[in-house]
Amino acid sequence: MSTTTSHTSESDGPADGPARSARLIQNESTTEIPVHLLFRDDPDPAPVPVKPAVVGRRQGTGEQPRVRRPVAPRRPVPEVDPGLVERPARVLPGAAGVLAGVCGAAGCVATSWWAGVLPPLALEALRLPAYAGAGLGPAQWAAYAGAGALGLFGLGGLARGRTGRAWVLDLFGRYRGTVRRSGLLWVNPLLLRRRVDVRLRHWRSEPLHAADGSGVALRVVVLVVWRVRDTARAMLGVEDHETYLRECVEAALARVPVEMPGGPRGAGGAAAEALTGLVAADAAPVGLEVFSVQPVRVEYAPEIAAAMHRRRIAQLDARHRASVLTSVVDSVEDTVTRLTMRGLVELDDYERKVLVKDLTVAFCAGRGETAP
Template sequence: MSKLEKAPITVGPQGGVSPSSRVASVERAAFGLPGVPAVLLWLVGAAAAGWLLFGAGLFVPALLLGGLLLFALFGFFIVQPNQAKVLTLFGRYVGTERRNGFYWTNPFTVRQNVSLRIRNFNSERLKVNDQAGNPIEIAAVIVWRVVDTARAVFDVEDYAEFVAIQAETALRHLAAQYPYDEYDGHGLSLRGHPDEVAEALARELAARLQHAGVEVLEARLSHLAYSPEIAGAMLQRQQASAIIAARQQIVQGAVGMVEMALTQLSEQDIVQLDEERKAQMVSNLLVVLTSERGTQPVLNAGSLY
C-alpha cells in the first residue's frame, strides 16, 4: 500500500493557518472485494480443508488452511447507507470504502465508521458585542456533513467537536462585523439583512471547517436580541425611530396634498387666494392632515381682515 497522500491546505486570514504551515490528508478509495464471491471462495477453502483432514488424512496442511480461513473471516465488513469505513493498515491510511454493502478486505486493516449523514448543530446563545459595542445575544443553526473522511479522521482530534468550536468562533467574529440595527438605512445589519448575514456566516464556516473535511450546507441565525441590561433602552430607541419615520412620511404626504389642493384651485379658477389666505389655508390643511386627533372646524362668518 502507498503511504498517506498529502495535499497543501489553503486557508484565508480568518482561519489563522498559513498555506505552507501544514498539509491535509486526501481521501481515496480503499481495496475491497465484493462480499458474496468472497464468501463462496471461503466455503470452497473450508471444503478443501475438510477434505485434507478427513479424506487425505493430512492433519498439518488441513490445520494451516483452517487457521488461514479462520483469520480471513475478520476481513468481512458491512457498510451501511450514508456511512463510510476508513481503513488503516499498521498505522497507515489505505483508503475509504463508501460503497454500501458487504465486502472483504485485508484482515489486518483496522476499520473506523464515519457517518456521512447531514447533521444539525444548534449553538448556545452567546453574549457578544456587535460592531457598535452593544451587548447582544446571538445563536445559529449550522447544517453540515462530512465530505472528506480522511481529513475528518486524521487531521482533527474530533471533527464533531471541531465543528462546534469553530461555529462558535465564527459566530462571535460575525457579530463583531455588523451592528445589530442600522438606523440611518445605510450598510448591513444583523437584524435588517438576515440573508446576507447568513451567507457571510456560511462562507466563514466553510473556510474554517475545510480542515476537518466538513461541508457547510446552511447556516442561519436562530436567535438575535439585545442583552437584557440594554433591551429596554434599545426598545425605546427603536420606538422613537419608528415614530420619527412615521412622522416624516405623514408630513411628506400632507405637503403633497396641500400642493395638489392649491394647484387644482388655481387651475380650475374656483377661488382666487392672495398670499395671506394661501398661508392660512396651508396652515389649516397641515394641522388637519398631520394631527393625531380629529380636528374641529372653526367657521369664520366674517372677513379675515
C-alpha cells in the same frame, strides 16, 4: 529733538548688541511658526522647511484625525499533510469472502475425516464413507491451521456498506483508502476501519456568545448545513472534525456583528453570508464543506436583557406621557379660546394664567395624571 532721538535709539537698540530671538507663536499640537513670515510682502516667498507635526493627544476639536493602527491581516488556516487526500480503497465483493469462509470450513471437515476424528453422525449427514484415519499428526495440524486461517480471514473481512456512510481504512497508522461503496463487501480484516457519515448534515447549536454592531452582548443560535467532503482529512487531519467545526463557528461569531431581527433590513443576510464565508474557509483544509451558517434565534444576553426591558418600558411610558400632555394642552387651549371668543369672560394676563393652570390640573386629574 533729543527726546525723539532717545526714543528712536531705544526702539532700535544698539547695532552691535546681541541679536534678540524672534517672537514665536507656539502650537503644541503642530509646530513653531515665526511671526515675521505671516507679514511678508514678498509675493513668492522662498519655502521654509517645517518640522513634521507631532500630535500629542486629541483635543476633541476634530481638526486632527485619529491615526488608526493598521489591522494585521488574518492568517489563513494551515494546510494539513498534502499527501493526505481521499482515495478509494481496494476491496472485493462480499462473494469472495463467503467463498473463502466456505472453503475454510470444508477444509476443516476434510482434515477431520482424513484424521479419522469425524463423528459418525457427521459422516451420515455428509454421506461420507467410513475411514479409519491416519490420526492427528503434523500434517493434519498444518491442514487445520491453513483451513481455519482461510475461513477466519474470509468471514472476518465481510462488511456491509451503507449509502451515506464510508469507512476510512488505515494499517498500522498509515492511510490505506476510503470505502464509499454499498452492499456486501470484503475488506482486509487487518485494516482498522473508521466509520464516518458523509451525508448532508445540519447542526443546530446551543446559544453562543456574540455581539451586535454596537458591542451589545447577544446570545445566538445558528443552523449550520455541512457535510464531510474529504474523509481522509476529516478523520486523520484533525482530532475531532465536529468539535473543530463548532470552534470555527464560535470564532466567526466573535468577528462578525449580528443584528437583532428588528434591525436594519438586510443586516441578517449580510451576517449570514459573512459567517458562511468565514466558517467555510476555516473548515475547508480539514475536508469539511460548509454550505450555510444561518442565525435562527437572536436574543440579548441575560445581563443585557433586563436593562433593555427597563429601557423599552421607559420609552413607552415617555411616549404615553407626551401624548397625554399634548392632549391636555390642546383641550385647555380650545377651552380658553372658546370662552374668550364668545365673550363669556374677560380675562387679563394674570387671570388667563390662573385659568390655564386650573384647567390643566383638572384635565390631568381626570386622565389619571399628575399636573406638571
